[in-house]
Amino acid sequence: MPRIERDRELARSRKRKVQLKKFTARYAKATSHADKEVIAAKVRRMSPFFNLEERAAELKDAQKAK
Numbered sequence: 001m002p003r004i005e006r007d008r009e010l011a012r013s014r015k016r017k018v019q020l021k022k023f024t025a026r027y028a029k030a031t032s033h034a035d036k037e038v039i040a041a042k043v044r045r046m047s048p049f050f051n052l053e054e055r056a057a058e059l060k061d062a063q064k065a066k
Contacts, residue, residue, distance in 0.1 A: 016046055020055075028056040 003011075020043065027039045043052050 019046060020050060024052060024055045024059060027052055028059050 023039055023043050023046075027036055027043075030036045030039060040052050043050055
């Protein structure tokens with residue numbers, strides 16, 4: 001029995017959330033500007049309005065607070 005459209009939408013959304021979390025962590029750890037640009041391009045392809053720099057700064061602040 002095939003999956004219905006809503007199930008596929010939910011699966012895509014969940015996968016996007018996991019991937020954005022991975023890319024945000026990778027962006028925060030990246031040191032060179034070129035690496036950050038490559039990661040930012042991938043994130044923009046997945047989610048054009050995702051603010052990667054803001055999320056990476058929040059991640060760094062959360063790590064400092066620990």
